Amino acid sequence: MCKTMSASQGSTNTNTEPWGSFEDNNIIQGSGSAVIDMENMDDTSGSSFEDMGEMHQRMKEEEEVTAEAAAIHPERLSHMRVLIYLVSTQVWQAGKQQASKAFNLYANIDILRPYFDVEPNQVRNRLIESLIPVRMINFPQKVAGELYGPMMLVFTMVAILLHGMKTSGTVIREGTLMGTAIGTCFGYWLGVSSFIYFLAYLCNAQITMLQMLSLLGYGLFGHCMVLFITYNVHFHSLFYILWLVIGGLSTLRMVAVLISRTVGQTPRLFLCGTLAALHMLFLLYLHFAYHKMVEGILDTLEGPNIPPIQRVARDVPVVASAVVNATIKSIAAVVQSQ
Amino acid sequence: MVVCQLKRTFATMNVFNYFFAGLSDISISEDIPVEGDISMPVGSQNADNDFSTLDEPVKDTILRDLRAVGQKFVHVMYPKKSSALLRDWDLWGPLLLCVTLALMLQGGSVDSEEDGRPQFAEVFVIIWFGSVIITLNSKLLGGTISFFQSLCVLGYCILPLTVAMIVCRIVLLGGSGLVSFVVRLIVVTASFSWSTFASTAFLADSQPPNRKALVVYPVFLFYFVIGWMILTFSPSH
DSSP: OHHHHHHHHHHHOTTSOTTOOSOOTTOOOSSOOOOOOGGGOOGGGSSHHHHHHHHHHHHHHHHHHHHHHHHHOGGGHHHHHHHHHHHHHHHHHHHHHHHHHHHHHHSOGGGTGGGGOOOHHHHHHHHHHTTSOOSOOSSOOOOOOOSHHHHHHHHHHHHHHHHHHHHTTOOOSSSOHHHHHHHHHHHHHHHHHHHHHHHHHHTTOOOOHHHHHHHHHHHHHHHHHHHHHHTTSOOHHHHHHHIIIIIHHHHHHHHHHHHHTOOSHHHHHHHHHHHHHHHHHHHHHHHHHTOHHHHHHHHHHHOTTSOOOOOOOOHHHHHHHHHHHHHHHHHHHHHHHO | OHHHHHHHHHHHHHHHHHHHHGGGGOOOOSSSOOOSOOOOOOOHHHHHHHHHHHHSOHHHHHHHHHHHHHHHHHHHHSOOSOSHHHHTOOSHHHHHHHHHHHHHHHOSOSSOSOTTSOOHHHHHHHHHHHHHHHHHHHHHTTOOSOHHHHHHHHHHTTHHHHHHHHHHHHHHHTOOSHHHHHHHHHHHHHHHHHHHHHHHHHHGGGSOGGGHHHHHHHHHHHHHHHHHHHHTOOOOO
């Protein structure tokens, strides 16, 4: 281990100052590793705030020194400028190093990295399997805990929804089209997943949050297909058939997986009934919410169902005008009599 | 007081250490007489050059940046596998393109009833958040490209779509019938596939070879949404 350490330090010492700089040669740029190797830590990077304070202090001292030196020896001013430049560069780099360390610790995307570890053929297989209900419900079915497929499906659904909203001429007053589409899709995915996970917790079902997110996300594949077809081909009967067949298949798949992971008739019924209702109703809502304008056009094109124009009742205006006339006459009579 | 003075001396010693440290490894053999005078290395000229980018006229700075941006535009229009876009990334080009596209997509009429047309903020947010999400996705899939390099590439590859927007506006001046729709469809489809191809030429190299499709799909979706916004743009008169 000593050999490798010295080798690595030897290879990275080529561009540092001879007196040993503040730079930690392990600044990780773009590799995304969150693990801070304690063995490669510099001494100066122990407690960040003290170091920064010390460096500030040193820089102030440098400036005082250079100011005094410049006052006494004017010809050294240019060398002092070099010094100031060097020290400020060192301070900037040390600060950048501290900031990148803090970033790697707290805003770390490596937490999510294992959930995106998929191959394209795996994603394709899972997409197809999301429409095939499993038969064996006696032992728990395997659910892949992966987030790439569900996220891509949610974004695809956002794009399809945008298209549907545009072609139906929906006008959103208090917001934007894009915001509504993103809010709907992500809200459904995250909200219903959390809700079903909570119900699964109540019903003692063996499923984790990640698996639920993944299951529901892949269940949106059927929704995407149905919406893609029916936002472009406007036939109600076609929509109902697709709703039942494709929506039903994807719901059956999710329900079967949940049944295989729950014991007891009542919990199974409760959990799966809720999920089935929410999933099917969501597809129904998405189709009809952005379909009004096209429905309106179809209705007016149908023609004979429009009710005939009603006759307006004439009594009320006649009575009103009679009363007004009588009042005016009586007032005129009173005025004339005076 | 004493401590301050000691610190000051230590600081000065550190400073002079830098200048003389390089001379400390010189081994002088006894045969060769040593001559000459030891003086401070004249590094002040380099320091002046480095300081002078602050002192140069603004016109020079702007022209230099514009030239860099223009060079990257050329790289996007003729995408070959070069690393110039990745090495000197900058976000001026994406900002210019994004603002141009958002302004043109707005249509210019402030109080129109059709709120379905994308507003400036919507286009801006779509482009930047879409780029951020694609970058995060490619990093999570194991990419070796850095965050800002990826933002730079995705932003610059919007250039074909901006050109398509300009062409669509010109075509729409001549009327909005079926012919103009077909022309616009062809132009937007061509530019959207050009954008996708250009950005994958830069981005996909940084991925493991069997996962290129996983990175390409979000990019395809992103440019598809922008292309669809351009295609469905209709100015109100």
